[in-house]
Amino acid sequence: MAENRIHARERLLSFMLLFSVGLSTVRSTAQVPLLIWSTDSLPPLASPSAGHISSDQELTAYLSPVFASGPHTVLLFLQEKLSKDDLTRYGGVFGNKQDSAFKNLEAALQSSSSVAFPALEWRSPSAITALLEAELRASPVLADPDTLSHLSIDVSVNNLMLINLPYCSDSLKSCKELLRNNDEVLGKVLSVVQTKGVPYISIYTGQQPSRVISETAVPQEKMGRSLLQAVEADVKPPIIFNMTGQPCIMLWAQNLNVSTKSGEWIDLATQTPQLTGSCSPSNSQLVLSYPSGYVLSFSMSQRFYPVSARNWFSLDTVELEVGGVSASYAGSRGIYAPAEYSFRCQSVNNFQDALLVRNNTNSSLSVWSLNFIDFQIQGFGLNNGTNFSYASDCASFFTPAIWMGLLTSLLMLLIFLYGLHMIMQLNTMDRFDDPKGPFISVPQSE
Structure with a gap:
């Protein structure tokens, strides 16, 4: 159990790290993060390359096989505004976990099968809702914890429960408090659904980004050194x-x-x-x-x-x-x-x-x-x-280049020590001519 918690915590940390990826050619892009977790097992999602912005088509390609397996109850937590900075700024991964505004969200991600789209291209406030309606062939039902507690959920058909969440003002204190209230609503909804014994898929995202930040476009390719532990798209399988x-x-x-x-x-x-x-x-x-x-x-x-x-x-x-x-x-x-x-x-x-x-x-x-x-x-x-x-x-640690560097450094050290030794051997004169004494007279002969 402890090992599962560690893996879940590492997975959550990787999600949050993806939210704060740095970029390099400046352009303005509207995007929202999207988190998915489920009581059932979700298919894995390949780690996006640095700066990659997922499209609606990529999200549809991922969700289609998930929803095709049978009837599902989907809980859509749709916040008025949301950006990846909100998750990293007010979350507990990089700061004080006891003071996190997303305690219930982080606990749900750690205890469930979960995936994340760190940057999903934003087109319109109703884009996510329309996509889910098309995939589930079900109309959204507005819900809150009180409504759900009295609502009978038919698990033999697809259900789309829409939970609208507000966003905060510019005040740092009121923003964190409101996000904490949203997180409490999320926790209550999940608790009600779990009490009813209904398997579900939860999605947390925003109707629009809370801020459009300047980001860089980088080549859509993996960067850095990697072995075959992470098989890339253009590499043949083992x-x-x-x-x-x-x-x-x-x-x-x-x-x-x-x-x-x-x-x-x-x-x-x-x-x-x-x-x-x-x-x-x-x-x-x-x-x-x-x-x-x-x-x-x-x-x-x-x-x-x-x-x-x-x-x-x-x-x-x-x-x-x-x-x-x-x-x-x-x-x-x-x-x-x-x-x-x-x-x-x-x-x-x-x-x-x-x-x-x-x-x-x-x-x-x-x-x-x-x-x-x-x-x-x-x-x-x-x-x-x-x-x-x-x-x-199989490569040895002491390669020819390392040996060359070590020998060159040793030679330079010997030269430095020899020079230092020579300087230490220099002595000042202990006797000087007395300028106040009689001058030396040299008689001249005619």
């Missing part, structure tokens, strides 16, 4: 092998280059393989059979090491088979990671800084080569069928 309906092995590579007797390189990553294999707590094997006749096998194992007090997995062998002839390679040089991690390496090959060492003694197989580019694999501890766990990279 190979996933399922055992008894659960994912147990994942593999991804930009290129799976193999070369046999002909010396010609073939990229197997461009082909779709058939998957076979096996999984157990101590061993796992993934076999990729390609239409071109090539077969790649990856065998992994995990063991407990008392020194580190944890389980580690290793890629023991990689086997390439073509036309009944196979070559085996041992992953004996650093292809390992903690059992709950994945292993990643920019290049895994058997000929340059080789991580794969040939097992076969047959000389005719000596020309066979493997070169896997941007390679990542995980054979144990898969908790999610779409994402790798944290990646343990």
